[in-house]
Amino acid sequence: xxxxxxxxxxxxxxxxxxxxxxxxxxxxxxxxxxxxxxxxxxxxxxxxxxxxxxxxxxxxxxxxxxxxxxxxxxxxxxxxxxxxxxxxxxxxxxxxxxxxxxxxxxxxxxxxxxxxxxxxxxxxxxxxxxxxxxxxxxxxxxxxxxxxxxxxxxxxxxxxxxxxxxxxxxxxxxxxxxxxxxxxxxxxxxxxxxx
Numbered sequence: 560x561x562x563x564x565x566x567x568x569x570x571x572x573x574x575x576x577x578x579x580x581x582x583x584x585x586x587x588x589x590x591x592x593x594x595x596x597x598x599x600x601x602x603x604x605x606x607x608x609x610x611x612x613x614x615x616x617x618x619x620x621x622x623x624x625x626x627x628x629x630x631x632x633x634x635x636x637x638x639x640x641x642x643x644x645x646x647x648x649x650x651x652x653x654x655x656x657x658x659x660x661x662x663x664x665x666x667x668x669x670x671x672x673x674x675x676x677x678x679x680x681x682x683x684x685x686x687x688x689x690x691x692x693x694x695x696x697x698x699x700x701x702x703x704x705x706x707x708x709x710x711x712x713x714x715x716x717x718x719x720x721x722x723x724x725x726x727x728x729x730x731x732x733x734x735x736x737x738x739x740x741x742x743x744x745x746x747x748x749x750x751x752x753x754x
Contacts, residue, residue, distance in 0.1 A: 654698060663701070665705070666698055669717065681733060
């Protein structure tokens with residue numbers, strides 16, 4: 560089979576190396592649209608589609624909380640194995656990432672605090688289960704009570720306390736690693752964020 564010339568890799572030869580550039584077959588898959596409809600705003604279309612889905616956000620966030628609770632219970636039942644630790648971390652991390660999209664921005668810092676505890680503890684088996692319970696229960700409570708007019712203030716207060724307790728734990732757990740400790744307890748580089 561003979562390939563068309565533009566479907567062959569391009570090779571550039573230099574004194575000490577070669578650079579092989581494969582053909583870009585995706586160019587053929589792209590359909591170029593040049594017709595524009597007056598008044599059509601793709602951003603507005605995307606926002607409309609997102610608003611149609613927004614009625615589902617509460618159930619999706621509840622499902623994420625159920626997943627986090629199940630991961631916590633697996634840790635209690637089976638201990639901190641790789642699988643249980645990964646599931647707990649990923650459940651918290653997904654909530655942290657999905658919170659703003661689903662309209663629950665105040666949940667993200669509590670989920671991030673749990674991620675930090677799991678990520679920066681030198682030995683997962685030494686993480687106190689009550690600390691995990693406090694995080695999971697706080698996340699679930701913030702989601703459950705999000706319709707309250709004072710939900711953001713309550714979430715902020717809960718999260719502040721969780722961060723304080725988490726930082727105390729991480730400081731004690733990493734006391735023999737001062738350089739590492741300085742890196743994880745330093746202020747965030749990104750503006751207006753916790754990490």
